[in-house]
Structures are given as structure tokens and as C-alpha cells.
Amino acid sequence: MDFNTLLQRAQCLVNGNNCETPRVARTLQQVLQGTEQMHARITQTGGKDKDIQAHILLGSQGVDLPKLNQKLEALSTRKTFEPVDATSTDTDVSTFLKNERENAILSVIEDTNKNISETVSKQKWEHLICTWNQEKTRLLDALIGPSQNFIDLQRLPEYTILNPQCPPISCLSRMELLYAQELRQYNDLVVKGAPRPHLVQKFSQVAISFGDPRLSDMWTLLACVTQVKEPQRSDPIKERQQRWEFVQHARSYLERRYKTYMHSIVGGSGGRDNYQLLHAYVSKRFSEQHIIGLVDPGCGKLLWPLVYYSLRCGSVSTAISFLQEAGNSCEEFAQLIVDREAGVINSKMESRLKLQYANKIKNSTDSYKKAVYCIILSCDPNEVHSEVAKTIDDFLWIKLAMLRVGDAQSYSNLQCLILEKYGEKYFNAKQQAHLYFQTLALTGQFEAAIEFLARTQANRSHAVHMAIALHELGVLGGARSVTQPLLTIDIVDPPPLRRLNLSRLIRLYVQRFERTDTAEALHYYYTLRGLCDANGRNMFLACVCELVVESGVLDTSIFDLIFGQREANADGGVGSGLFQQFDCPDFNSRTTAGLVGDELVRRGNFEMALRLYDIAGKYNEALKQISILLAQTVAQPPAEGTLRARLSVEVEQLDKRLTDVEPKVHATYELLKNLLHFFDKYHERKPLEALELLKRTQLIPNNCEEVDSCVANIKLLSGEVIKVLPDVMVATLEIGHTLYKNLKEGQGPKDTNYERKLLALRERAKAVANMAATMPYRMPFDNNQRLVQLELLMH
Template sequence: MDLAELLQQAQRLVNETEIETDLPRVERTLSQVLQATQEMHARVTQTGTNDLQAHILLGSKGVDLPKMIHKLETLSARNFLEPLDPIQETDVKGYLKNERENTILSVIEETNRNIYSSVERQKWRSIYSDWGNMKESLLNALVGANQQDFPDVQRQMVATELPDEPSPYSRLSLFENLYAKEITSYNESHIQGGHRTNLVATFATLAREKFDDPLVTEMWNVLNYMANVTPMSRNIDPIHCRQMAPEFIKQARIYLECRYKIYMNAVTESNLVVANRGGIPNVYHLVCSYVSVQFQQSHTRVGLLNVDNNGKPLWPHIYYSLRCGDLGAAVQFLKESGTCTELLKLMTLQRLGDNTTEKSATTKLEGQLKLDYNNKLRVCSDPYKKAVYAIVLACDPHDGHAELIRTIDDFLWMQLSILREHEKRDYNIEQLTYSGLQSLILEKYGENYFNAREKAPLYFQVLALTGQFESAIEFLARNQTTITHAVHMAIALNEMCLLGTPKSINEPLLSAEPDDPAPMKRLNLVRLVVLYAKCFERTDTSQALQYYYLLRHFKTEYRGPNAMFTCVCDLLVENCNDEMLTLIFGVEDDQNYNGFTGGIFDEFHTMDYDMYSLAGMVGDELADRSNFESAIKLYYIAGQLDKALRLVCSLLAQVVHQATRPGSMRERLTHIIHRMDMALGERKTDVQAHVMITYRTLSRLMEFFDLVNEGETRLASEILANNRLVPSNSNEVDECVTNLKRMGPEIIKVLPEVIMAAMNIVYSEYVEQRGGSENGNVDETQDENREAVLRHLRGRAKALTNMAASVPYRMPAAINQRLLQLEILML
């Protein structure tokens, strides 16, 4: 192509692209186009090629980038995870917005924590799993020593032999076994008529000698101190008696004072030089030594008012004497000082106790001293003097005496020292009662204050020292590690008539009666013991029955004479097998068919109800649950053969017509019938006539069906004829129907099968006789005899169909149809 043709084509393209517009035409030369291209390239390279490429890319995908940029600019760049700005209280809209955002942030933060913890757990679980696999592989890789490496070592192989009848593994731990032995020994002593021992002291000694746990030993020591009171009667309610008896307050104070004397001795023995211990080993000299150790530095005596002749503080001596429980030593210190004659006189009168007759003088003196205390000593700088007056006058319970009270024991002792009984209340309203102290410990402070979860023995001691045995034991029973001790504490207190129990054994573990003083509770001992013994009653049945024997005094509302019978009944109902029955009741005495010997229950022979009553009760429960086979065994043990025969008849009516198979109910009933027949021949029992007739008839019917199944039709027919169950001819139909009415309904239930079996026997004999007549070669006499036999068989068949239509029982349609069919075939 030459230049002329190229020019013409260019001109034609220009003409085709011309557009008629009002705008002027712009014509550029090649140099101008090149210059504009260079300027555009320089501008693009200055702003960056990335934006241009982004524009090109998004534009090719149909995205309007300028519009998107405008929308992005309108969005807030604020970080929502940053803390929110404070707002004014009146800005409701802003407040709600902040609350919403705070909620979202909290959810996000909690989700993050949960995810992190979950990932952490999975990580460690995977690590532990890998470690376990690694350890297993390392252990598997270990190879035993070769005999050649140790030629002098002789291997001794120990043969492993299992007993023929291994006993079940005991579920009792070491502590539980020790407790169970003491319970068994205690019950045996009671059954044999021996002296009833103090079970609390027995368990306290056991804990001290056998248990390697000082906390458990200390709990038993506390309980032993509190239970060391005058024995009570079962006719007296323990709750009301405990609230009115000052012995429990006295025992708690004695325990706390003894512990403090032990502490003071330890302090003085560790500082013998300063204590200057000497003289008679009594409380007076012990207090002197202890005070010397406590106030050996001068700055410790700041605020103390009086001193004695030796230059030592007076009121600490008196206070610590009272803290040790020695009022005589306190009186001696006060007498030597020659001060506070009124207080000395009052303390002397209190030391004399009930021997004094100057009641009115004592009351007047207390009133004067209380007035002085309220006017002067409330703001006294000597904490020991103020505490001594508060203890002697039993007043000002709201003063915490923070300078002296450093432990829970100090607090309890102070509260117990200022207690006043209900009947001794006077005009002073600031008095603390026993119930008030109990409410303070149990309700106001409670478990959280004493950190009971981590310091369970401490909380138990506080409750026990304030006479709240039931709440203390219930608290221990919640923890699996202390429930064993809680159960035996409850048992020991109940045997001493010190445990408050509810009137009904169906109450919760801890409950309260309407007339009980607040905040006292009642502990359901039956529920606690059953909860404890249920864990091992199958493996350690003998020990479980020993625990149930302790419940014999609790009456039940719905079943059994007492709680013991109810518990043993539940045990037998749930585990009614031959081994358990033999363990509980023993084996039948061959010399005496009226008794069983060798059972666990035979040990409790002093009870008002014997094992035969228990067997009858368990049999009734099993019969109500339709466990008839087990109920028959229990009725047999109880000697209630009438009930046993009724159940045997009910079961026989279901299976008497069936074929005997190994392990079937019919085979088991065969052994039961044999055992019943022997018992009926040896025991003298009252069995109703219709029950005995029904049982004998069903027994014969069992033999009848056995003979039928064996093909002994002649012997089977003799059994039916002897018992008059089915007629031999039409004249005997009414007689057989009358006999059925004297029997039980069980005979009527099996009658269709009996009639059907009898018809089959008649038809088989008919076929046999008919087949002999068709063979021929017989004389006329034999033929006449055979015809007579056939007529007799037709009469028997007719009588059976008539009886089926006459009995007051609707025969099954299939039986009636089959009877008519066989009768027709015999015509």
C-alpha cells in the first residue's frame, strides 16, 4: 500500500467519526499528542500507579469506586472497643446508648475469655494425652531382667489361687471398718443385757488412738466434753431440755478454759527465764508467769490502771484467772490488791454459788456495780478491767473487747461468760441469752464468716460448743470426706438421748418443729443412717444391719413396726435372691421344720418382732410388686403357707398346661410344689379349704399334663377320673360343674386346656379303635365289643362338649370349634 491509499483511508475514517456538536473541533499534531501523553504519564506516576490500577480493576468488575469512597468517608472512624466517654446524668439517650455498648463489650470480653480458657483446656488435655501415650510406650519398651545377667538371684514364683466361693469386696474404708466394729460391739452388749457404754467417749478414744487426723480427734473431744452431762431419758425432748439446762454452757466454758491453760503452759515453758516459774503448780502461779511473759516490756503496760504490790498489772492477772476458769485465783489476786471491795464481795458470793442465801444482797450489789460500770467503766482505758467487770456482771454483750479477743475461742468464751438464763433476766436489757448466742453464730455470722468450706472442723466446733449439735452434724454430712464421722456422731448422741430428731422419719435431713426455740433444728437420723448404710448394704450386709438395729426406736407411718424393719424390708425387696435370704434368715432346720437358724437377723432376738414377721412383711411387699416367686419364698420362711399357696395357685394357672423346659417357670414351680408338700406334711398351719383343694387339683393337673406330653394317655385319664374334673358320660356333667364351683377361679382358667387335652385323648383312642376295626379278620364278638367301646368314646366326647357349654366361663372360640370338630369326626 502506497502513501496515497493510506491518506485516503485515514480521510475516510475521519469522516466516519465526525459528530455534529456545538463544541469546536480540536486538532492536534503528533507532537502535541506526544507532549500530552508525557504530561499525563508524569501526573499518574506522581499520584501513584496503585490507585490507577485499583480504579481499573474495580471498574472492570462494575464497582463505582468514587461512590464507594464517598460512603467510606461518611463512616465513623471511632474504635468501638475503646472505653466510652462519660455522659451527663440527664442524657437518657446517651445513657442507654452507653449501656447497650457496654453490654456488647462485656459479651465480647466474656466470649474471648471463654474461648481462651476452652483452648487452654484442650491444649493441656492434648499435652497430657501425649505425655500419657509417651509414658505408656516407654513402659512397654522396658524389658525384664535376664536370668543370665543375675545368675545368683533365684526367682520364686508365687502361685495365684482364687477361692471357690469368693466373698464380695468390702466397700468400707479403714475409718468405716473401725466405726463398724465399735457399733457391732455396742449392739452385742445391749442385746446380751450388758451395761450400755458411753458411745461418744468410745468413739473419742477410738479417734485418739487409731485415727491419724488431729482435726477429727479434736472434733470428737469437743463432742465428748459437751456430752459429758447427766444422762437424759427418751421421754424428754432433747431440744427443749438442752435450751433450759445450764450444764451445756458450763461444759463449753470448761473445754475452752482447759484449752487456754494448755496454751498458757506452752507460752511459759518456751520463756522459762522471763516466766520465773516456781511454787505450787496451780492456776495462780501459772497466771503470774504468763503475765510476766506478756508484759515483760514497759510499752505493753500502757493504759493499765492498777498494779499490785510487786509492780505488776492487777487486772490482767484477774482476767487470765477467769479465762482459765479459776474464780478462786481471781479473788485471791483482787484480795491481795486491797481495791474494789464491792467487786471482791460479789465475786466471793459467786464463788460460793448455790450455798449462799443472800440472794437479795447479791442482786442489790450487782445493780450498784452495773450502775458504776455504765457511768465510768465504759470509757475505761484499761481493757482488762472493763472485761473483768463485764464477765462478773454478765453485761454489755455488744462490746467486742477487741484488745483481748484474738481468736474464735476467746470470742466464744467471752460470750458464754456473759450469758444469762431466761429465768434470771432482770431490768438490764443488754443481756445475752443462749438462744441469742446460737442465732448469732448460725444466722448472723454463718458459714461464710467462718470460711466453713475450708475450715470445716472449726465451724463444727463453734456450733457444737453453742449446743447446736444437729446443725453441726448436718454441716459435716454435706462433705463426702466427713460424712462418716457425722453419721457416728449423730448415732452416739442419739444413744445418749442428746440428739433432737423430728416426729416423722419422712422429714428432710434438717428441719424444725413449730414449737422449737429458734434457731434450733432437728436432724433426721433415720435418713442420715440409711443414706450412709445404703452404700455398703449389699457387700457388707451384716454391718448394715447393725446400723439399722440402731433405728429400732423410730416408728414408721406406712409400713413396718419400726424403721429397722422398713430398712431391712427395702434391702430384701431390692436384693431378693437365695444368697441374701440365706444370709439374713439362715437355713431351714432339718430337725425343726418350723424354724430357720444361722441368719444375721437371728442375732437380734431381743426385739419385739422376730424374723418371721419380717419375712411376712417382705413377702407382702413383693406380692404387691407382682414378684410372686420371691414372695412365695418369703411366705414359706414366715410360715404363712396360706398366702404362699394362693400365689402358687395363681402361677400354676398360667403355666400348668405348658411343656416343661429347662429354666422355665414351670420347672421352678415343680421344685416349689415339692417343697410345699413336705412343709404341709410337717407344719401345722391353717389353710382355707378351697385354697387347699385348688392347690391339690392344680398339682394333679401338672402331673396330668406331664403324662400327656410323655404319651401316657391311660395314666393321664386316670388322674382326670380320680379328681372328677371332666365327665365320663353326659350324666356326670352336672356333678363336675358343681365340683368346679367349690374350687378357686384358677381351675376355671385352665379348664379349657384340660377339656381340650381330654378330648384329644378320647379322639386318639377312638382313632386307634376305629383303625383296628377297619383291618378286618375279626369275629362278631370282637366287633360288638369294639362298637361298644366306640359308642362309649362318642359319649365321652359328647359329655366334654356339653360340659364346655355348661361351665360358667366363656370358653375360647378356638376351643369350642375344635371340640365340635373332633366330636363330628367321631360320628
């Protein structure tokens, strides 16, 4: 076919003439190959082909796709809540105000979201921190060993079934009761402002009646060492290292004790004076085999053993007599002791004697002479004197006798030696607890000694009362915070002294019997009156508060026992409670009741807080709490034993003694109280009486003309009343529907006012529905649905 023929056929096609198109013959193999090629081209350049197809499709409809893309790109990509900025200088006023309005709305939304996020985050962390603090306190309270050790709990819980009618049995043993009675008598004197006795001596006298000689020795030691002239006013730890009384009393105790031991050895042959006693004791102690090297050549007798034991039993004058009898060789040494007793310091004489000790006596075979020289001259402090000091008492006495007034560093070194270098293992403290306690107490480490005793159940009671007695004397070094472990080390204290957390020790001891022996528990808590918790509250009040709060939501036995039962009179007085005996200018029953009420509100126990505020005379707070509870229960049907029934009783008691109450708080309370009576009548199926009570509140309109005034009054109501209002509306229409149905069914009297009464009921229903629709608060869906349903049923 030539080109002219092709041109002619093309023209025919353009002109619409019918002509046959050339046919193309392809085999199936060629068609398959063409399909595969087209598929491969489309998959490789799918995006371009799709764009081409889009152009063809939109172009067939008259849409120019390139121009459309340009228009879309020119649109602003501003974020949804991004402020609108008027950048154009020729913007008109309406556009500018519109932008400003939108910006103000967006800024309010953004600030609200930010504040909500910050508030939620703050509350979350406060709750988390509070939870962790409570858990930490619980874990620390479970530790009764040293601060760095954990207790191994192996005992399993034992379940006991008690008769609820039986009164609780005391958890205190006879010994603990005697301690508690003595503490109670002491606290009574403190409350009355009478002179206080020496509490350590009082407890020491009680301990004698227990028949345990080791316990009596511990109390006697503590009474002797703590005979301070006046209570300490500053930090006890710092003063203890500076006051010489503790060292002097510890030394005197060891000397008196050894003198008693000498009398027991000698018996009746010792005579009455110290001179004869010492001669008899030394002659019995040393046989002919043991005097080798001890006989003084100047006087021909056991001079230095006599001098040493004279000093050991505290008879310095007898030691001077023995030295003077020895002649001129000991005259200078005797004069030094005389001057020392008179308070005169002869430095030259001491220097000569120290030189004499270093040159001759240090290497002497007479161990007693070396010991006497070291004691008097305070030289060679590292010497152990093992041949002389056969017991721990001898060792401690020598170390204490070598100390000089104001030498705090040597005193600290001795304490470190006992507590850290030797420690519990050296003294076999588990089997000889009394020995280790006495060693610590004699070296002025009362806190570590008490903590050691408190680890075991058998000695915990004694440790607690020792700590209380020392605290009352101002001798005990207390912890910086009541939240710290039982025994702590403060970096500002001289080593190795510790601090004892008295609050934790007493609470661990008292929590076992605070429910069964509440009167005794309060007296133990009263000893913490001088301490404050982490929030600055008095620890005595904090412990009483914790006791009441933890007693349970509905358990009023502890409540009535501590604060007394409320009297049903107008003055709001209470009966005699246990706390009344502690009333003083610093705190009384009313103040404490108010503090406990605040804590109960913080924990969400509004019912108990209401009663405590009533006792405290804080009627504004009492009305606020009862209003919160009434808002939750006022619409419920009355039933015996429920919260609503208990609140009804509280309302009757509060009405008798409401004075000096804020008008707004009182108005809210009165409205809720009237609504409480309204729902009582409603549930008792007394519609007319219920409507009469509701009319007094002026909350619900009787006709459409009163809707606006009622809606305006709603804006002045508190949240508690508004919360109850939907239920009040539903109850009102329920009552109206009941009256309407009674009239319709002929149960009511049909008189000339029949139609008027029906109309009045419909009018009230319409007014209530209109009020629900125009209220500035969102009504619950169920209440709205019920209101509409009841209104329709009355037409």
C-alpha cells in the same frame, strides 16, 4: 281464540277425548331465563320447596303428612336409661311390675357404672400418688447439701466389669470398718440388755487411731459437751435450751483447752499450780510496751489480765486470790465471785457493781477489767471485747460465760448470731470445716453441725456416727417424719435450731455398701429401731424390707444371707441368718419375714413372697401365693430354669410342713398340685397316667350323666382353678383323641372291647363339650374351637 273454544277443549280433555293442546313457542333465550328464575327460587326457599315436594310425594301414596307429624311429636322423648315412672293411676299390675323390673335393672346398671368409675379413679390416683412419693423420695435422697440447695452432679458414671465368680469386695474403708465394728459391739450389748457404754466416747477413742488431730478434737468436743447425767426422755430440742449442762460443759471444754495452750506457751517454767502458771503466762504474754494502761494502781501489777486468764482457764479460786491480794478496792468484787460460786445471789451488790461499770469501767482503758466485769455481771452483752478475744474460742467463751442459768433467750440469741448472722461464709467453712463444726457444737447446734459435715464425702462417715451416737444418748433433735429433708426447721422449735432426719442420713450412707457389707448395713439400720415410717412400720424392719425387695426378683443371695437358707425338713426351720442376732420380743426373723412378704405381695413379687411366708410360718398366705402362680404356669410344658420348675420344688417343700391351713385354701392348692402332675404326664405323653391323675380331681366328666355334677362343683371352685379349667378340658380331649386315633390305626390291641372303648372315648368327648357349653363362665374362643374340632375328629 275465544273463551268458548277454550272451554270446549278443556271439557274434551276431562272426558278423555283426543284433541290437540295448544303449543307454546319459546326461544332458547326465554328457556334459559326461565331456568335461572326457577333455580334462584329453589335455592332461596329450598326448605319450603322440599316440604312441598315431600307433601306431593307422600300424598300420592295416601300418606297424610301433617297428621304424621302430630303423631311423631306426641311420642315420648324419654332417655334410654331413664327410670320408668308409673304416673297413671289406672295402670294395671303387669305394667307396674314391668316398670319396676326395668327400673331395678337400670338402677343396677347405673350403680355398677358409678362404682366402676369411682374404683378406677381411686386406683388411678393411688398409683399416681405412690409414684410421685417414690420420685420425691428419690430426689430428696439425692440431695446431700442444705435443704434449700441442689447438688451439682458433674461426675459421669464409670462402667466396671466384674467376675461373677468372685465374692463381692467390701466397699468400706479401714476407717469405716473400725466405726462399724464399734457400732456392732454396741448393738450386741443393746440386744442382750446389758448396760450401754457412752457411744460418743467409744467413737472418740476409735477416732484417735486415725491419726487426724482435727478429727480427734471434734470427737473430744462432742464427748465433753454431751456428758449429760441421764438420757433425755422428752423432745431433745426443747430440753437442750432449758438444761444448763450443755452450756457448762462447752465452757469447761474451752477452759481446759486454753489451759493446755498456756502450758505449751510457758513450758516448764509454769510450775505445777495455777498461780505460778498464770504469773508465768502473763509475764510472757505482755512485754513492757503492752502493759501500758493495764497495771492496777492499787497493787502495782497486771491485776485484771491475771484475773481474766484465771477465769479463762477455769481457775476461779486463783482469780479470787488475785483479787484479795489487790486490797480493799477489789474486795467487794472478790466477794461477789465467792458468793456466785457458792450459789448465793446478792442483788444489791450486783446492782452497785453494774452501776460502777456503767459510770467508770465501761470507758476505762483496761480492756481486761471491762471483760471481767461483763463476764461476772453479765452486762453489756453487745460488747465484742476485740482487744481481749483474739480467737473464736475466746469470743465463744466470753459469750458462754456471760450466760446465766435459765436464760434461754440469750442462749438462742448466741445461736442465731453464729448460725444466721455470721454463718459459713464468715468462718470460711469450706476450708475450715472443723472450726465451723466446733463453733456450732459448742453453742448446742448439733443438728446443723452434723448436716454441715455430711455434705462432703471425706467427713460424711464421721457425721453419720456422730448422729448415731447423739441419737442413742437422746440428745439429737430428730425430724418429725422420716420423709422430710435432711435438715428442717420446725415452727414450734426455738430459733434457730434445726432438726436432722437421721433415717435419711443413715440410708444415704448405707445404700453404698448394703449389698457388699450386708451384716454391717443391718447394724446401721438397727439404730433406727425407735423410729416409724409414714405407714407406722418400724424403720428398722422397713429398711430390711426395702433391702430384700430391691435385691431383684430372682436374686436370693440377700434373701438367704439375711434370713438363712430354708432347711428341707418338716418343721420348716431356717439356717442361721444375719437377722437372727437381732431377735427380741419386739421383732424376730419370722415376724420380719412376714412383713417383707407382705411388701413383696404388694409389689407383685409373689415368688419371693412365697418363700418368706414359708419362713414366717404363714402357710395360708404361702398357699395363696403359690396358687396364684400355679394358675399361670400349670399348663405350660416343664422346662429347667422356668418359673414352673421352681414352683414344682416349692410344692415339694411345702408338702412336708403344711399345718393349720384353711380348708378352702388347702383344697385349691391340692387341686392345682394334682393338675400340675397331670400336665407333667400329659407333656411326657403318658395319657393313661394323666387320666388317672385327672380322675382324682373329679373336675372332668367321663360321661354325659356326670356333666351336671361337674358343673355344680365348678361353682364351688376358686378363681385360680377355674382359670386353668379350659386348658384341662383341651388336654383331656387331646389325650382322648390320641387314644382314639391309636385304636383306629391299629396301634392299640384290638379285642372284643374295641367298639366299647371307642364309644367310651366319644362319650367322654361329648360330655366335655357339653360341660363347656353349660359352664356358668365364658370359655375362651380358641379353647371352644379346639374342643369342637377334637370332638368332630372322634366321629
